Amino acid sequence: MTLASKFEKIGCEVKSKYPMDKYTWLRVGGEADLLVTPANATQFKEALDILHSSKINWVVLGEGSNTIVYDRGITGVVLSTKKLKKIEILEDQKVTAETGVILGTILNKTVKEGLTGFEFAAGIPGTVGGGVFMNAGANEGEIKDVIDRVWVWHDGREIELLRKDIKFEYRKAHLPPRSVVLKAKFALKSGNKAQSERNVKQYMEKRNETQPITMTNTGSIFKNPPDIAAGRLLEELGLKGYGIGGAKFSDLHANFIVNCGGASAQDVLDLIETAKKEALSKRDIKLETEVRVVGDIK
Ligand SMILES: Cc1cc2nc3c(=O)[nH]c(=O)nc-3n(C[C@H](O)[C@H](O)[C@H](O)COP(=O)(O)OP(=O)(O)OC[C@H]3O[C@@H](n4cnc5c(N)ncnc54)[C@H](O)[C@@H]3O)c2cc1C
Secondary structure, eight states, X not given: OOHHHHHHHTXXXXXXXXXXXXXSTXXXXXXXXXXXXXXXXXXXXXXXXXXHTSOOOEEEESSOTTEEEOTTOEEEEEEEOTTOOOEEEOTTSEEEEETTOBHHHHHHHHHHTTEESOGGGTTOOOBHHHHHHHTOEETTEEGGGTEEEEEEEETTEEEEEEGGGOEEETTEEEOSTTOEEEEEEEEOEEOOHHHHHHHHHHHHHXXXXXXXXXXXXXXXXXXXXXXXXXHHHHHHTTOTTOEETTXXXXXXXXXXXXXXXXXXHHHHHHHHHHXXXXXXXXXXXXXXXXXXXXXXXX
16 A cells, blocks of 8 residues: 555545645745645544654644745655644633644634733744744743643654643744644633733734735744844844845845745755855854754755
């Protein structure tokens, strides 16, 4: 039986030679051998078991809003969480959400219920899985501030990790190696609905003013170094608006790379390398990417 038919047999949607520029937010990248999309949590775990027992290379993706795929594509499987969207608001101001739930959905539902704590996520387009993995944050809040526990698939079995068992840092959660987020529980508080709505509105207005939201982008490219915001540093290095091929550092916010149309992943990676070299040679600063790069290196 082929690998594709094993996934089909358990009910997953399977697409061969899937162009990953259609999947990722920056709209660059080559083909994945297989894109596998389970319809529910049971299928997701069964698909992980199949991958675990095969020698094939694989990666789990949520919305692809923080991911660049190399132009050579991905030899192996992309396991997508896009259909895993169950969310439940519990009575004790806690919320459980499957790995593919968009952070904005949790925000909208919890604010509507008069809960507070998730407003920081306004405008972050990722999923629970990507959000936990990245410890996504904005507006002085991060996933780590609201996480109660996470269920992950690790080494062929499901384990529950309490907040105290997970070390979080800036844009990173230290999960057991190669583990996959299945579901998370968030602990919120009773709030004032009108106040939460005002805060969300203000966060979105700020985002709209300062970020290139009308252009194809993938959020912040670099993590902020200790003593200066990455955007400010890139601007001081003269890179704001600087482009290679179809990609450039945004004219509005230099820590965003925008796809002006027809950019390749290599254009984007060349911009990243240019910025890293300039920052190191001119300011002795080692820039670290926030965005994740996956697939086959040329
Ligand atoms: C317009 C825009 C604005 C943004 N603003 C912000 C912001 O303000 N703050 C911020 O922090 N980020 C921001 N981002 C980046 C991005 O939205 C976040 O990093 C988000 O958490 C990524 O979620 P995702 O589902 O898209 O992850 P993906 O891009 O699909 O994956 C990112 C990484 O997470 C891993 N991953 C995904 N799902 C799982 C899983 N279930 N288990 C284990 N690992 C998994 C992937 O393998 C990959 O390494 C922005 C992006 C865009 C496009």
